[in-house]
Amino acid sequence: MRALCWHGKHDIRCDTVPDPVIEDGRDAIVKVTTCAICGSDLHLFDGLMPSMEHGDVMGHEFMGEVVEVGKNNHTLKPGDRVVVPFTIICGECDQCRRGNFSVCERSNRNKAMADKAFGHATAGLFGYSHLTGGYAGGQAEYVRVPFADRTHVKVPEGLTDEQVLFLGDIFPTGWQAVVQCDVQPTDSVAIWGAGPVGQMTVRSALLIGARQVIVIDRVPERLAMAASAGAVPINFDEESVIERLNELTHGKGPEVCIDAVGMESHAGRSLDSMVDRVKQAVMLETDRPHVLREMIYVCRPAGTISIPGVYGGLLDKIPFGAAMNKGLTFRMGQTHVNRWMGELLELIDNKRIDPSFVITHTAPLEQGPGLYKTFRDKADGCIKVVLKP
Structure with missing residues (x-):
């Protein structure tokens, strides 16, 4: 065969x-x-x-x-x-x-x-x-x-x-990513990545009834597809993700942040992303976790971070102190x-x-x-x- x-x-x-x-x-x-x-x-x-x-x-x-x-x-x-x-x-x-x-x-x-x-x-x-x-x-x-x-x-x-x-x-992956966050009708859900899993996550969040669904990517076709379903698009090459998310949530941050990217995240010209690429190239780090860092920083205190994106090994410079002090809940897995x-x-x-x-x-x-x-x-x-x- x-x-x-x-x-x-x-x-x-x-x-x-x-x-x-x-x-x-x-x-x-x-x-x-x-x-x-x-x-x-x-x-x-x-x-x-x-x-x-x-x-x-x-x-x-x-x-x-x-x-x-x-x-x-x-x-x-x-x-x-x-x-x-x-x-x-x-x-x-x-x-x-x-x-x-x-x-x-x-x-x-x-x-x-x-x-x-x-x-x-x-x-x-x-x-x-x-x-x-x-x-x-x-x-x-x-x-x-x-x-x-x-x-x-x-x-x-x-x-x-x-x-x-x-x-x-990809459909149950997007669905689980949302369901495991116990999304409420008053919640804002921010989704990093508008690839196939991100698209299913957008529609799952809308079907479940989130107040606002936001999607972050830089590929116009992906952002347009998510926007056609009712998501608010953010192009990270054109505007600050953190500033725009704070604007959309009145400075409080999203209650739910979902990483539909995983180990190969892109981040424009951000310093941490450039360092990740160098470390990955010389095998000092296996994954590029820029999205995970950004989610921890911007997520609303007592919020939930959901990770359907695949990670394979060891991550560097994760702001775990911020996650602990903000009381964030992590849900993840295949x-x-x-x-x-x-x-x-x-x-x-x-x-x-x-x-x-x-x-x-x-x-x-x-x-x-x-x-x-x-x-x-x-x-x-x-x-x-x-x-x-």
Whole structure:
């Protein structure tokens, strides 16, 4: 089969690789009908995540048709149409029973490696390094889904791939980022990053009923897309984020600040961002946390900071004293995708949201390597890439 494979920094290739096979009774083999390039994939593309190996199959946002199931898989059958969440879950461990699916205790088959990195392993993830299990991803013609009797979302009839694809990652990620902040009708919600996750976060905050939603970015197409939904845009290349946020909140700061950027934040000509880039280049720092610093500074006292953006390692110069003295609450983590499926499917089915709005580029799988660069560079008005194997 054909698959997009990692061969080093900025080196994604469309290779011919062996077809996946059933390895466990709970497995399923899914023929991928639609997949996407996620902003998190760019961290792999830019060589910032450890434990990637040559030939690793990329991709954690995909869906398709079940073509084969293991002997112990009694919830799926060939012909079923499914979205596959990026978090692999057993559905039986203590964390899964609590609904904390992104920290499933059984699905990361490289648990010993992850324990050393994080203290305790997180769940296994598709196509996202050997630190999270080394599972082949879904930017491919076929994919093996472990624990497939639980790691799936069945697609109702009448909904297109494009409407439901993002249930596997960016829609529930944006939703969780807002829901975990207990947003009130009087709250201002400020969202850093108007990429795909940021766009879903904007619409989630509006659906949940925030008084004011503000989005910070510098790409005109992204800001325009968020503004069309009702968000107040701030272009950080053209105005001071802190001054504008204080103006919009009467000097008090937003009650909720959401980091939909993560480890590769840009910050114009700010000194801390330039220092981060130098430190990252000489391996004195793994991530660029300008957004996190700015959120801590501007967030209203007793407010909440939510972090759906991916961080991979060690951060420098975080103003933790400000966070402690202001009494800020931090909520963060990979998404508990399956926790939100019922209500999100209902929102789509009732036409309260059509997540396909975010798609700007659709292409065959073979064009994926070039579109990684287009997406990374935000060229050609690119906000979200969908691939058709």
